[in-house]
Amino acid sequence: MTTTTTRARAAVRPVSPPRGLLLALLRLHRTALWFWLGLVAVAAAALLWALGPGADAAWAEYRGMGCDGGAPDLGCDLPGPAFFRYETTVTVVIGILFLLPTLTAAWAGGSLIGRELESGTAQFAWTQSVTPARWLAAKLAVPALLLVPGTLAITLLHRTLWTSDHHLMRVLAWRAWYDDGVFEANGVLATAHALAALALGVLSGVLLRRALPALGVAVAAMASLTSVLDDLRPHLWPTPPGTPSLMHKHPASHFWPLQLVETGIVMAVAALATATAFLVLRRRTGAAV
Numbered sequence: 001m002t003t004t005t006t007r008a009r010a011a012v013r014p015v016s017p018p019r020g021l022l023l024a025l026l027r028l029h030r031t032a033l034w035f036w037l038g039l040v041a042v043a044a045a046a047l048l049w050a051l052g053p054g055a056d057a058a059w060a061e062y063r064g065m066g067c068d069g070g071a072p073d074l075g076c077d078l079p080g081p082a083f084f085r086y087e088t089t090v091t092v093v094i095g096i097l098f099l100l101p102t103l104t105a106a107w108a109g110g111s112l113i114g115r116e117l118e119s120g121t122a123q124f125a126w127t128q129s130v131t132p133a134r135w136l137a138a139k140l141a142v143p144a145l146l147l148v149p150g151t152l153a154i155t156l157l158h159r160t161l162w163t164s165d166h167h168l169m170r171v172l173a174w175r176a177w178y179d180d181g182v183f184e185a186n187g188v189l190a191t192a193h194a195l196a197a198l199a200l201g202v203l204s205g206v207l208l209r210r211a212l213p214a215l216g217v218a219v220a221a222m223a224s225l226t227s228v229l230d231d232l233r234p235h236l237w238p239t240p241p242g243t244p245s246l247m248h249k250h251p252a253s254h255f256w257p258l259q260l261v262e263t264g265i266v267m268a269v270a271a272l273a274t275a276t277a278f279l280v281l282r283r284r285t286g287a288a289v
Helices: 001-013 017-028 028-063 081-119 123-127 132-164 168-174 182-187 189-208 211-235 252-288
Strands: none
Touching: 017 132, 028 081, 028 123, 028 132, 081 123, 081 132, 081 182, 081 189, 081 211, 123 132, 123 182, 132 189, 182 189, 182 211, 182 252, 189 211, 189 252, 211 252
16 A cells, blocks of 8 residues: 555656756757757768768879879869769858858747747746746757757867868868858857857847747847958957958968957857846746746
8 A cells, every 4th residue: 555655646746847847848849959969960970971981082083183293284173073072061061050050040039939938838837837037047058058069069070170181171272261161160169159049049039029020030130240250350369460450361370369259259249148138038027037
């Protein structure tokens, strides 16, 4: 009898609010979760292929064309099929990182926050022992904990590829360290952009409380931030005396100073957007926060 009673009590034991909120969040956005995991897996597999057989085939093709003998040949300036496959693969991965902030901002503004506020799902959750502040914290923390390791894994693989294939890139004069996509993919900036996009999307959703308007504003805000930073980037670190502030005038040794200064700016924007979202939610929900 005692054992049966104990089991019955365990069976009806309620799930704690934090755990319940986490499970509900993952269940509600499981499509986005699987999409992100699949995207990371595809990007990682593509870069691993480029690190191994992709680069080997490109080099073999280059040597097979007789282009490594030092004799000038205009045909050596044009890539063959193997190099085209290699470069296309790397370009696609860079494109994924480049589009990630836009996708994140759209999802955060439209689906993560805006849709739940518009439909009343969020308000219902606040009546189930989940405060608005805890709800918003979970909406920010869980995606961030998934975005950071996934993005860092891709950038680490890309940086490994970059340091290993720079001879191939130099021979064919493709991709420079200061190109926008390469610059972002070779450091921590891509991760910072993803976090800023998440924060701006959440803020847009909290402010507008409707899915489609929040999606549009979030995408526009992230695009504006990216555009401004692209123009500002050459001026974030002084160039050598007597040279203009242009990225082809910065030496390669300026990569990390430029990268870290811009990352600091992006993270400051993310922090400001996050704080503003909590402030707006507190004012709208009052003492419930």
